[in-house]
Amino acid sequence: MAKEFARGFYKSTAWIKCKQAYIKSVHGLCERCEKPGYIVHHKKHITPNNINDSSITLNWDNLEYLCLDCHNEEHKFNREKKSATRNGFKFNKKGELVKDE
Structure with a gap:
Protein backbone atom coordinates (compact mmCIF):
# COMPACT_ATOMS: atom_id res chain seq x y z
CA MET A 1 0.00 0.00 0.00
CA ALA A 2 1.34 3.41 -0.97
CA TRP A 15 3.84 6.86 -13.38
CA ILE A 16 1.11 4.75 -15.02
CA LYS A 17 2.75 5.11 -18.46
CA CYS A 18 6.24 4.48 -17.05
CA LYS A 19 5.07 1.42 -15.14
CA GLN A 20 3.21 -0.08 -18.10
CA ALA A 21 6.15 0.45 -20.45
CA TYR A 22 8.58 -1.01 -17.91
CA ILE A 23 6.46 -4.13 -17.37
CA LYS A 24 6.26 -4.63 -21.12
CA SER A 25 10.05 -4.25 -21.43
CA VAL A 26 10.61 -7.18 -19.03
CA HIS A 27 7.86 -9.24 -20.64
CA GLY A 28 5.73 -9.20 -17.49
CA LEU A 29 8.07 -11.52 -15.62
CA CYS A 30 9.68 -11.13 -12.21
CA HIS A 45 12.70 3.96 -2.07
CA ILE A 46 10.51 6.97 -2.66
CA THR A 47 10.50 9.44 0.21
CA PRO A 48 8.84 12.82 0.82
CA ASN A 49 12.20 14.39 -0.11
CA ASN A 50 12.56 12.69 -3.51
CA ILE A 51 8.94 12.19 -4.63
CA ASN A 52 9.32 14.97 -7.22
CA ASP A 53 12.68 13.75 -8.52
CA SER A 54 12.01 11.87 -11.76
CA SER A 55 15.55 10.45 -11.70
CA ILE A 56 14.32 8.42 -8.71
CA THR A 57 10.63 7.93 -9.40
CA LEU A 58 10.54 7.37 -13.18
CA ASN A 59 14.07 6.18 -13.94
CA TRP A 60 14.08 2.60 -15.26
CA ASP A 61 17.51 2.06 -13.65
CA ARG A 79 13.30 -4.84 7.73
CA GLU A 80 15.97 -7.21 9.02
CA LYS A 81 18.73 -4.87 7.82
CA LYS A 82 17.12 -1.99 9.71
CA SER A 83 16.76 -3.85 12.96
CA ALA A 84 15.52 -1.93 15.98
CA THR A 85 18.32 -3.45 18.03
CA ARG A 86 22.05 -2.99 18.04
CA ASN A 87 24.19 -5.71 16.44
CA GLY A 88 24.72 -8.59 18.85
CA PHE A 89 21.42 -8.03 20.70
CA LYS A 90 17.85 -9.23 20.23
CA PHE A 91 14.52 -9.25 22.04
CA GLU A 96 13.57 -8.10 27.05
CA LEU A 97 16.72 -6.95 25.25
CA VAL A 98 19.38 -9.67 25.56
CA LYS A 99 22.71 -10.54 23.98
CA ASP A 100 22.31 -12.61 20.83
CA GLU A 101 24.31 -15.78 21.41
Missing part, protein backbone atom coordinates in the same frame (compact mmCIF):
# COMPACT_ATOMS: atom_id res chain seq x y z
CA LYS A 3 2.26 5.83 1.75
CA GLU A 4 0.05 8.89 1.99
CA PHE A 5 2.64 11.29 0.54
CA ALA A 6 3.06 9.06 -2.56
CA ARG A 7 -0.59 8.36 -3.43
CA GLY A 8 -0.83 11.21 -5.92
CA PHE A 9 2.35 10.09 -7.66
CA TYR A 10 1.13 6.50 -8.05
CA LYS A 11 -2.10 7.79 -9.63
CA SER A 12 -0.26 10.13 -12.02
CA THR A 13 -0.30 9.61 -15.78
CA ALA A 14 3.52 9.77 -15.82
CA GLU A 31 13.25 -10.03 -12.74
CA ARG A 32 14.50 -12.32 -9.98
CA CYS A 33 12.67 -15.63 -10.45
CA GLU A 34 10.89 -15.22 -13.82
CA LYS A 35 7.42 -15.99 -12.40
CA PRO A 36 4.62 -13.63 -13.47
CA GLY A 37 5.32 -10.19 -12.02
CA TYR A 38 3.17 -8.34 -9.52
CA ILE A 39 4.65 -4.95 -8.65
CA VAL A 40 7.16 -2.44 -10.00
CA HIS A 41 9.55 -1.93 -7.10
CA HIS A 42 11.69 1.19 -6.60
CA LYS A 43 15.21 0.04 -5.64
CA LYS A 44 15.88 3.41 -4.03
CA ASN A 62 15.74 2.43 -10.28
CA LEU A 63 12.91 0.02 -11.13
CA GLU A 64 12.58 -3.72 -10.79
CA TYR A 65 9.52 -5.82 -11.64
CA LEU A 66 8.93 -8.41 -8.94
CA CYS A 67 6.44 -11.17 -8.16
CA LEU A 68 4.68 -10.95 -4.82
CA ASP A 69 7.02 -13.49 -3.19
CA CYS A 70 10.20 -11.69 -4.30
CA HIS A 71 8.74 -8.30 -3.32
CA ASN A 72 7.83 -9.58 0.14
CA GLU A 73 11.30 -11.12 0.48
CA GLU A 74 12.89 -7.78 -0.49
CA HIS A 75 10.98 -5.93 2.21
CA LYS A 76 11.63 -8.67 4.78
CA PHE A 77 15.37 -8.33 4.03
CA ASN A 78 15.18 -4.54 4.42
CA ASN A 92 13.59 -12.48 23.81
CA LYS A 93 10.05 -13.93 24.09
CA LYS A 94 9.39 -11.72 27.13
CA GLY A 95 10.32 -8.61 25.15
